[in-house]
Amino acid sequence: MGRYIARRVLQAVGTLLLVMLLLHLLTTVAIQLNGNPAQAFFGDKVASPTQLAAVEQRFNLDDPCFDQVGNPCLGPFVERLGQYARGDFGTNLRGREVSDIVAAAAPNTLRLFCVVLITWLALGMVLGSVAARRRGSTGDHGIRLTSVLIDAFPVFVLLIVYRYVVAVPLHRWAEETFGEDSWPPYWFKPSFDADHPWATVVVPGILLGLAGSAAFIRLVRAGQLEAYQGDHVRAARSKGLAERHVVVHHVVRNSSVPVVTAVGLTFAEALGGAVITEGLMNIYGMGGVLWEAVRNDDVGLVLGIVTLLAAVTVVVMIVVDIAYAVLDPRIRYD
Amino acid sequence: MAQITTRITATAGVAAVALTLASCSPSDTEGGGDDGPVTLETWISQDMETLFPGDAGSYDNISVLDVVYDGLVRYDPETTEPYNYVAESIEPDEENTVWTITIKPDLEFQNGEPVDAEAFARSWNYTADGDNGLYSNYFFGIIEGYDEMQPTTDDEGNITAEGATDELSGLEILDPLTLQVTLTSPFAGFATMLGYTGFFPVAQECLDDVEACATQPIGNGPFQVTEWQQSQELTAERWDGYTLDETPDYDAIHWTEYATGETSSWADFKAGDLDLSFPPTAEVESARNDPELAERYVERPGAALTYLGFSGYTDGPWNDIEFRKAISMAIDREGIISSLGSGQATPADSWVVPGGVPGGEAGTCEWCVFDPEAARDALERAGGWPEGEKLQISLGDDDAEVEYFTAIGNSVEEVLGIPYELNIDPDFFTTRAEQGYDGMFRNNWFPDYPLNENYLSFYASGEPGAGHWGWYSEEFEAKLDEAAAAPSLDESVALYQEAEAILAEEFPTIPFRWGFSSTYYSERLDNVILNPFSGAPILREIEVSVG
Numbered sequence: 001m002g003r004y005i006a007r008r009v010l011q012a013v014g015t016l017l018l019v020m021l022l023l024h025l026l027t028t029v030a031i032q033l034n035g036n037p038a039q040a041f042f043g044d045k046v047a048s049p050t051q052l053a054a055v056e057q058r059f060n061l062d063d064p065c066f067d068q069v070g071n072p073c074l075g076p077f078v079e080r081l082g083q084y085a086r087g088d089f090g091t092n093l094r095g096r097e098v099s100d101i102v103a104a105a106a107p108n109t110l111r112l113f114c115v116v117l118i119t120w121l122a123l124g125m126v127l128g129s130v131a132a133r134r135r136g137s138t139g140d141h142g143i144r145l146t147s148v149l150i151d152a153f154p155v156f157v158l159l160i161v162y163r164y165v166v167a168v169p170l171h172r173w174a175e176e177t178f179g180e181d182s183w184p185p186y187w188f189k190p191s192f193d194a195d196h197p198w199a200t201v202v203v204p205g206i207l208l209g210l211a212g213s214a215a216f217i218r219l220v221r222a223g224q225l226e227a228y229q230g231d232h233v234r235a236a237r238s239k240g241l242a243e244r245h246v247v248v249h250h251v252v253r254n255s256s257v258p259v260v261t262a263v264g265l266t267f268a269e270a271l272g273g274a275v276i277t278e279g280l281m282n283i284y285g286m287g288g289v290l291w292e293a294v295r296n297d298d299v300g301l302v303l304g305i306v307t308l309l310a311a312v313t314v315v316v317m318i319v320v321d322i323a324y325a326v327l328d329p330r331i332r333y334d
Numbered sequence: 335m336a337q338i339t340t341r342i343t344a345t346a347g348v349a350a351v352a353l354t355l356a357s358c359s360p361s362d363t364e365g366g367g368d369d370g371p372v373t374l375e376t377w378i379s380q381d382m383e384t385l386f387p388g389d390a391g392s393y394d395n396i397s398v399l400d401v402v403y404d405g406l407v408r409y410d411p412e413t414t415e416p417y418n419y420v421a422e423s424i425e426p427d428e429e430n431t432v433w434t435i436t437i438k439p440d441l442e443f444q445n446g447e448p449v450d451a452e453a454f455a456r457s458w459n460y461t462a463d464g465d466n467g468l469y470s471n472y473f474f475g476i477i478e479g480y481d482e483m484q485p486t487t488d489d490e491g492n493i494t495a496e497g498a499t500d501e502l503s504g505l506e507i508l509d510p511l512t513l514q515v516t517l518t519s520p521f522a523g524f525a526t527m528l529g530y531t532g533f534f535p536v537a538q539e540c541l542d543d544v545e546a547c548a549t550q551p552i553g554n555g556p557f558q559v560t561e562w563q564q565s566q567e568l569t570a571e572r573w574d575g576y577t578l579d580e581t582p583d584y585d586a587i588h589w590t591e592y593a594t595g596e597t598s599s600w601a602d603f604k605a606g607d608l609d610l611s612f613p614p615t616a617e618v619e620s621a622r623n624d625p626e627l628a629e630r631y632v633e634r635p636g637a638a639l640t641y642l643g644f645s646g647y648t649d650g651p652w653n654d655i656e657f658r659k660a661i662s663m664a665i666d667r668e669g670i671i672s673s674l675g676s677g678q679a680t681p682a683d684s685w686v687v688p689g690g691v692p693g694g695e696a697g698t699c700e701w702c703v704f705d706p707e708a709a710r711d712a713l714e715r716a717g718g719w720p721e722g723e724k725l726q727i728s729l730g731d732d733d734a735e736v737e738y739f740t741a742i743g744n745s746v747e748e749v750l751g752i753p754y755e756l757n758i759d760p761d762f763f764t765t766r767a768e769q770g771y772d773g774m775f776r777n778n779w780f781p782d783y784p785l786n787e788n789y790l791s792f793y794a795s796g797e798p799g800a801g802h803w804g805w806y807s808e809e810f811e812a813k814l815d816e817a818a819a820a821p822s823l824d825e826s827v828a829l830y831q832e833a834e835a836i837l838a839e840e841f842p843t844i845p846f847r848w849g850f851s852s853t854y855y856s857e858r859l860d861n862v863i864l865n866p867f868s869g870a871p872i873l874r875e876i877e878v879s880v881g
Contacts, residue, residue, distance in 0.1 A: 054467035054484075062493065094383040164617070189605065190607075280598075284591070
């Protein structure tokens with residue numbers, strides 16, 4: 001197990017470096033083709049060449065390679081890697097520390113993901129299990145139809161309708177019913193509130209989770225249906241084990257492996273959903289920050305954040321692999 | 335048994351969490367109660383990066399700094415005329431070149447440092463120092479010694495040497511409360527500039543750690559920034575040590591930061607969590623039809639001009655003034671503006687905002703009327719449009735602007751039969767500064783201080799072929815110089831109007847629309863006045879009722 005993890009970590013570091021280099025090259029080409037982001041600092045003002053040069057220097061864009069199309073700008077890249085190795089993630093285009101930005105944005109995204117994950121698992125396990133257990137019943141058909149509907153309903157529509165149509169009256173109602181100094185008004189606040197991050201992230205998280213839950217419902221249903229017909233379940237039943245025991249230990253547990261895989265895979269996809277959710281609900285999170293950074297050719301910020309995200313994704317993948325071994329005794333990494 | 339116990343424990347745990355969530359009250363920092371501090375709840379955009387006066391150039395940090403700092407002058411909310419505020423007096427010499435500024439005695443920063451001549455001199459020197467690369471640097475170009483403070487660059491734009499000095503030779507501290515400023519050339523409007531953010535004083539403690547001061551400003555205004563969770567929220571509380579009189583009655587201001595600016599704050603406004611907001615386009619109509627909301631609405635034409643320019647540096651029909659007239663008269667400004675962007679704009683027929691700043695008058699642009707017949711005649715005089723070519727209209731990546739410019743293109747195509755293509759360029763500003771366009775493109779001007787000069791001086795490119803439009807007029811630039819040297823501000827303003835007339839005559843650019851500011855406000859607010867200049871609600875004037 002130890003050797004397996006070490007090998008995976010080494011692979012991960014290699015992947016990470018490759019991702020960083022690729023991103024560096026892409027953003028560098030963007031700067032070379034589009035012109036220097038320092039100009040955007042002045043907007044409609046006509047900046048003199050001296051002012052531009054001073055701003056370039058201030059924001060570390062003064063390396064001449066940024067003006068030469070096709071130059072891979074490896075110098076600044078190596079310099080940046082050195083900084084990262086020393087734990088210094090540099091600054092964004094306006095001199096704000098990337099680590100400060102991440103420290104402010106990441107917890108909000110993590111809160112969102114936490115709610116999303118719970119929603120996925122809760123909905124997936126409950127509805128999927130019910131559908132599998134009562135296969136062919138009205139309930140099963142209803143759940144399958146619901147999962148198709150969920151898939152067909154884009155998350156941003158769900159969020160816009162919630163924010164502009166449902167949240168305002170709910171929030172007002174909660175304020176009148178429970179008082180301004182109670183929790184319910186915060187749950188239904190139309191925007192995120194940095195002072196009450198958990199309370200205001202619950203509903204957006206559930207909605208984003210709901211939108212992604214269809215795949216889980218179907219996965220769990222399929223996994224459990226297979227398990228119900230498995231030899232081991234028949235054996236367990238014929239041993240006289242209680243039905244509850246059979247379901248919990250032999251059906252649910254066995255059907256968890258694909259679910260865990262899907263959590264790992266969907267994690268990266270959820271970041272895309274997070275960009276929309278964060279944008280609409282005004283949550284200051286990683287998705288929104290990355291979106292803006294790419295729009296502004298903010299090389300330092302894009303690289304800093306993607307590096308961190310890639311690192312997290314790799315860690316999640318490793319955790320998923322380890323979870324396999326825990327869930328399925330047949331899987332061993334020796 | 336063990337399983338049952340586990341289940342009971344789990345159920346009890348869930349119940350406990352649910353009860354905790356439902357019963358215990360959140361710590362409400364927003365002053366919702368009757369006895370707590372009265373807080374004004376408003377919004378800013380999320381991309382505000384700094385609160386250092388010399389580096390603040392956006393709507394957001396300018397409106398925050400307006401309550402955190404006091405300038406030498408402030409502007410009348412109705413007429414935008416400047417009046418002395420921190421300054422006791424501001425007197426020019428006969429040539430408008432040497433200005434003597436006397437500062438009111440006994441004023442202090444929020445950290446106890448004195449607000450004196452030194453405080454202004456240190457702030458201006460720091461911002462004027464080109465090596466610091468600050469946004470408002472260019473304002474100080476009119477003060478003697480500016481050039482020596484700028485770095486030198488080679489032909490490729492790389493810095494080869496830092497500026498020779500760190501101090502403006504044109505600043506002299508005559509005594510602790512008197513600052514003498516020598517300008518490089520006469521400028522009658524100098525006092526008008528002094529209320530701009532870039533001219534605010536800074537404390538020595540602020541310069542000792544500029545980075546800290548950029549997030550925790552040490553101001554001299556009525557409010558003190560107490561907490562800034564950057565990109566999320568900002569709180570400023572009333573400063574007890576404030577001695578001047580322009581301060582509102584409420585106790586604190588809380589700004590929530592929104593990723594997409596004002597319109598995304600609308601849902602919070604409707605939910606009763608914000609005091610000021612404006613709806614997104616889709617909801618404008620329903621807000622307008624709500625009789626209750628209509629009573630809590632203010633609007634006023636803004637001072638920002640959106641206009642069209644041409645690439646005078648490339649060959650094309652646009653180098654003929656008749657062609658430019660044709661385009662201008664082919665644009666149905668009224669029609670486009672009333673049908674798009676919820677009508678939140680005013681058609682422009684001048685280069686200086688009428689009524690918004692001294693010297694601004696409507697109708698200075700003779701060819702800014704929609705006249706298809708005259709437009710076609712003008713196009714004929716210009717020799718027509720080359721067969722098979724498309725007029726390129728370039729602009730930045732902004733959905734609302736794309737709608738406007740599509741409408742402009744359609745209007746031109748319909749009237750003149752000139753086919754067009756939109757060139758949406760994410761790096762619009764850079765391309766435009768590098769003279770990278772071929773055809774027509776968008777321009778926008780948001781003035782820095784209320785004087786007609788500010789709408790005109792950037793047309794002075796210094797030589798033929800330079801500037802955004804490759805336009806140069808010796809006569810125009812001579813008129814600007816003459817206006818700057820006028821013996822009084824009034825005469826100066828009149829001469830700048832003559833300069834605008836030259837612009838109208840030569841017609842290098844086509845005015846399209848003026849911005850439009852409006853806001854809805856909550857039931858507890860009163861006296862909401864929009865700044866005629868920036869369009870922002872003047873926070874110092876607002877009254878918040880309690881209860």
